[in-house]
Amino acid sequence: MSVTPASDSSTWLNRFWWLLAAVFIARIGVMLLFVNGADLAGDEAYYWDWGRRPDWCYYSKPPMIGWMMGVIGALTGNAEWGIRFAALLLGTATLVIIHRIALVLFDARTAFLAAVLVLLTIANAGLNLLLTIDAPLLLCWTLGLLLFWLAAQKPTCNTRWLALALVIGFGTLSKQMMLAFPALMLVFAAVSREDRALLRNPRMWLAILCGMAFIIPVLQWNQNHAWITLEHTKHHFDTSSLSFGRWLSRTGENVGLQALIYTPVTFAALVAAMIAAVKLRKQLSRPLLFVMLASAPALACFALLALRQRINPNWPAAFFVPAFILAAAWLRGFAPFKLHPGWERWSLRVGGALVLIVHLALVIIFSTELKGIDKLASLRGWQEAGIEAQEFLDLVPEPENTFVMALGHRYHAAEMAFYMPSHPRVYRWEPSDTVQSQYEIWPGPEERIGSDALILEPGPVAALLQNVVFTTAFEKIEYRGNIRIPLGKETREFSVYLARNLKSWKPVGSSIKAPDKTSQEGIQERR
Template sequence: MPAGVLISLDSPSANWTRRFWVLLAAVLVFRVLFTLFFCAHADLSGDEAYYWDWGRRPDWGYYSKPPMIGWIMGVIGHFAGACDIAVRLTALTLGTLTLAALFALTRMLYDARTGFIAAVLVLLTPANTGLNLFLTIDAPLLLCWSLALLLFWFATTKPQCWWRWLTLAVVIGIGTLSKQMMLVFPVLMVAFAALSPEDRPLLKNVRMWVSIILGATFLIPVILWQQKHHWITLEHTAHHFDTESLGVVKWLTRTLEWPFVQALLYSPVTWAVMVVVVWCGMKHWKAAGRRERYLLLCTAPALVIFTLLALRQRINPNWPAVFWVPPLLLAAAWFAGHLTLPGLPRAQAWRTWSLRISGGMVLVAHLGVAIVFGAELKVHKKLDEELKKWRETGVAAGEYLDKVPRPDHTFVMALGHRYNAAQLAFSMPQHPRLYRWESSGHPMSQYEIWPGPEERIGDDGLIFSPKALPPTVAECFESVEKVGKVEVQLGEKSRLFDVYLGRNLKHWSAIPSTQPPLPKS
């Protein structure tokens, strides 16, 4: 979009609002078409198929995540079945609503022109492209976080209004059911009330505390589920903070990975703008206005913590996603001329290069995806294995299930990574209930939380194994025979499953969920 469109100062708010909705509609149409193209050439990612399988058994918790992503997938499965287009369009819907919420927030904080600039900055980040293409737990979290930012500020403008606080409570509650990171938001609410002189009366406002408490009550069923399952998600999450002793070179490489990856996700110049704005804002905290202090408080402490954490361990790229939202809005305010903190350079050159670089990166990303998947080019091994030709794999696997001698008394099992079970469950035409064998004897996925083949004693087992069948599995059956293989070419390599039919399951040792999961390799 030409930079001149963004810097017109004489357009009324209604015109910029109208421009935003036109922009949003145009982007939505493009992304729907791109999603349809992508779904025609790429399958669900392993995590998406895994969460879809969760959706077939709705619960108040799962092995590694709160329940919301499973519930969303359950709704998709109920209405659309095993439809990858429905999964991807749900991600697009959540991302579009998030963008609308951020526009509304920025317009409330500043004006519609600044909101339009903020929307453009968000759209021109590679991270936003991915968010709208893959349905992960970050999609509902970012929507809830953006709405919470909007609703809390809205509530502070009329703190005696109960319905504003109650609406915020619902959003906080839904957010906590989406991802644990949402638990930070009530802390930020209290911190802002304490540190903003104009907002200290909120600390005595019963409505704010009621909203926090009501939001927290959404966790009660989750906590009861966790207690029943021996706090399995906490055990899993704790392993994210495991560290190891590294040499200087490897330590430096791992540490620098944190800013490098974040710069790629948000485009280098835009990321640099966000860092500069946050740095100057915190350095001149007293000179910052109330709205700037609000946005700074919702980002700076968290980014400092992640930076320090990067000194001791690897940071997953999506962990700080919600904390980059306020800096994007501050960058938009700077570009629009609303932010004039000491130490900030002139915005014009930064704005021009931010739009150019980020726009170029997003364009290259879309063209790259279109070329790679449209022409079926060989790319990274992990990308090929995870996104390509699972449909063909599932159809081939389903042919073996059609031929079993006792179809009503045959279960399906997958060995190896949890993605094998998830992808087969999604892609096989019969969409069978998949069981998984975990060699460690510890719960390492949701498949070990659910009942295993011990509930199918006396039945036959159709087993898909990427390697030779382990004797531990074979001895559980009266007899086992290899009936064939499923092999699908992935460029120079292939996806291979040996197929076994185990007759009459004699016994099976269930994995006790009281054992903590092992660290991931």
Template sequence: MAEKILRWIENYPGAVILAALAVRGAFLLANGLDLIGDEAYYWDWSRRPDWCYYSKPPMVAWLIGLSTWLLGDFTVAVRMPALVLGAAFLWFFYATARAFFGARGGALALLLVLATPINVLANFLMTIDPPLYCFWIIAIYYLRRALFDGQARAWLWAGCASAAALLSKQAALALPAVLLVFLLTDSQRRHLLKKEFPLYLLPILIAAVPILWWNQQHDWVMFGHSRSHFGNPEPVPLTKHLQWARDFLLYQVLLVSPGIFALLLLSSLRAAFNFGKLGAEQRFLLLMGPALLLGVLLLSFLQKAQGNWPMPFYFTGLILLAGERWAGYWQRSFKYALVFGFLMVATTYALPILLQAFNLQNTALDPTKRFKSWRELAVDVHFERLISVPQVEDTFLLALGHRYLASELAFYLPDHPRAYRFETSGEVSSQYEVWPGPVEYVGKNGFIIAEQTAESVPAELVGAFERFRFLAEIANPDRPGAKYYLYLGENLKYWPDPIKRRADKESYVASDN
């Protein structure tokens, strides 16, 4: 039976990819889940196209902007690029595995990647990950053709794909860095450093220029944000290090599935210990993924590591694992790992139905809770807005609190108002502090939503309006018993920018010293 399935996939890989696309498309249209905070946040980025943003390069905003320009500002439209990128990813992933290990290796690798739950999420949620994954595997595909098939044009295509990956996420800098290591350690291909490697780097450098220029204009804010993810600001006890590592490993097991993660880890360690005996293609696959994965696993013991950091590093690891299976390793365990992985994938797709069937919706056991509350909150907020100001089109929205509060309401309110955020600390902690405040709304009204009661709203914000009044308490659908408070600020007189005030104060102190 397994042999027939593999042979069919070898003959009809396009049909398998189209079937996966159909399942994902049906799930996208039927699930009814709201945007998560990051998706709404990136959608708000897309309304102001730029060369870079507070925490990430611009690709995610560009793609969402293109999709919503074509389809409108709807949840499905925001997520549509993830669906399209996911189909392209599957094709290039299969083509890459086939180039390394033939049709059977390509079929095994395709089964492996389809059996990972992360492949469901990465083709449903439109975050920075879908474009990174897609352009990353395209870069690997063309690098393989350039390095091992000797195709000169493939160097430029690989560079363009790597540049697109860099425009998606800073982690793509690992591609040229690891390629450099591979060329330095491969005596037969070291000569490619003279001409071909610079040709590959050219598109990456071109893509980096506007990112660097934007950051130079904005106090290198993206680099500061990235730097904050590394290191520990204060000494951490051993128990905390072990907790970080445990949580990170659990995250990997859930996203990749236990059996596939275990096999991939064993396969990677086996290849690493036999690095000197590997062929050039196997060394390339190991360096381009599993070696980096092992590095992030080590990092998770030293500091808190985000669970999605190593995801691109799994791709060549899965291809390497498929090649080992084709060579006769892991035969029985491979089958069990695949079956359990597909069960997890099926459970992921069926989760909304299962939660309803077992009456677990909106309970502590419902992992989809954070997908459901924002539309409900927006309905309540809009009702209160219409009662107080029937013509809301010329008003703005100001959030006191997390950036998600601003972006989700901006998306789900029917008029999609321009959203702002008031950061009381004076720190730049989101894109809302990079953008200017609502200075174009001077003389106009704004709705302020906060978790603070009127007594706790900053006096400087209250004083910026001619009149500031409480409108309503609104239940927080995500936290039973908690409240949001909606206020109306009438006739904005000026924008009391705490970021600028902090910068002016620091500049004054520095000059005084």
């Protein structure tokens, strides 16, 4: 099949920009409804709390998401809409770059198709609503693909290699997955005959080394904290023996989730395009070889890993980006592929229907009383709970000498920190006495000796009064009441206590804490 004639290129480019503008405006509307009807997800509030204490790494992730949250909070006054709008901007920028890659590799019509295929997925809808670590990673990954191709086209251009090095570096600071990007570059240079000279090009090696050098402060931070991020990451690969039936169910769940978030027919087209490309690899043009090598080998590895353990749907997300571009070229019938008009038609129909259903559901749910359904309980009630917690804090005898502590899941501390109007520093108690979140890495209540504590315990039962850890740490503890937010059949509930005069506190996971001179001096002064 021939490429799009030059006379039609401007038409397809105009269609893309008009489509992008329409989708952006529509998603702003959905975002505002979402902000009005749902609170921050637990991870979003957790990362926002990271942003208030910038560092070179955090418990489970590199620092970029924390830095971004800090900037967003400073620019928007810690407004919820700022976080949602940042997700929309990052998702839109990623889509523009995907379109640009396909345009550079193939033609305007293929680029339009690739962008539409991505748009018509549930995964893309989620990426534009929730701000997680995948948003900056995918932006860096797609920009890295574009810059590497442009650098390979003009291997003596220092500016392109420098830009690529920076993107690799920022991607590495976003998520550990970016460390796989240099391997992708080397594989393409080794396999593509036209590009093997890149292996002798010092600019490519310098770009790789300079980009990966961004990980050095992250490694230094981990060295000072007993490699806690590595220990956390290792748990993702823990597995246990299962019966054949449960193994089959888990494997089917892995495949089913991927098919759902990328829509079934489009997912089938992605797989079919990669299989066809691998079979015809010796006949592939250089652009097709590039997107095939950037997607198929890694996704095949994830498929094998899925036979061993449960796979989070977002893990292979970066490798699906070039897979969508490959699928668009396959659907368009670029040689040596054959034209498959039925695939394109049904992929767009099914994808469009599912995404339309998802967006209509969001509009209906968050603009009506349906937002009270139990399945959304985790995204509701935090704002009201935070306001009530603030009222309790305002009524204590010495608010300026009272800190807040939340028990239970790390999300409890993060959501209270965000939704209490004063945005206090919220501490967390970990009963296992091991580091389970960033809250155990930061200095704990040991830096507040002599202070009072407003303690929020999840649940309606006043159990803290019998907890020896707290009854011995404080001079006395008073039960002050409870916070109760009805959520349909569910209820968000906390018991509230005022603990007077913290006498002592054993730091959790003290063996991994780096000495904090300021905190230690403050403790001595209060003593």
